[in-house]
Amino acid sequence: MRELSLHILDAVQNSIEADANRIYIKIKEDFGRDKLIIEIEDNGKGMTTEFLKEVLDPFKTTRKTRHVGLGLPLFSAAAENCNGDFKITSKKDKGTKITATFQYSHIDRAPLGDMVGTIVAILCSDKEIDLFYHHQVDNKKFEFNTQKLKKILGNISLANINAIKWLKSYLKYNFKKLYKNGGV
């Protein structure tokens, strides 16, 4: 995939398919240590130890529509091709956590890309989920969570077209602040 934000969207779709209703995305862009770390954690149904061993094999998948699951193997390859690594831990009925680490300056590292697009696509899911987002660029941080936003919106859905418009503008503004001194 052309952007790391597309891998993130894909991994979160797995969480949603696994019936998670709390999803944590943590991104750390550490210029000093030349690392980009992406963590995605959920409270979905998790995987058994046996399945976990096989999850990075493209010929394993839980889906019934098609028999090849490519999402995680692609994400894992993207990290490993950039002098990084890919870890996945999971507990049955508790949840799953993915950690992808990249060498920040690696020539093959895809840009993070359109995180606003990814976050909005996640929040338009047909399932009821809460997203907890934490993004650090060097020493600057941006955090938000949908519980807080939903509280303000009351009975208005976050997928409401006007709420989406607000969310886009809110995210764009905060990412701009986050990247004021560089980064991709």
Place this chain on the structure above:
Amino acid sequence: MGVFRLPKIKSLEELRKLREEAIKSIRVRESTSTKITVGMGTCGIAAGAREVMHAILDELEKRKIDANVITVGCIGLCAEEPLVTIERGGQPGITYGKISIKKVTKLIEEHLIKGNIIDEWVISRG
């Protein structure tokens, strides 16, 4: 169509204001039961579904059309991604395949504004 003017908004306080405004138009929204579903499995994402979804949101906003845009996982027609299903007013959904950003304007104009189904793009009905 129950669309209200929106100021430049960055703060949570502005979200509160938006809510007040949205409540005023919510009855109109509930009565419009147009639902647009975009497939967001690995297959869809790799084929550009996220960008197509945003093009749809932009087009709806530009034309002041009220509709709910929803993402779903893979439905098993991976070779036809990006997939977009349009359901209107309780009628059976029409699923279009291989919808690119370039096709979005025509799709919204024909299906939602003129009420014409674009037969050559349809891959399943109902």
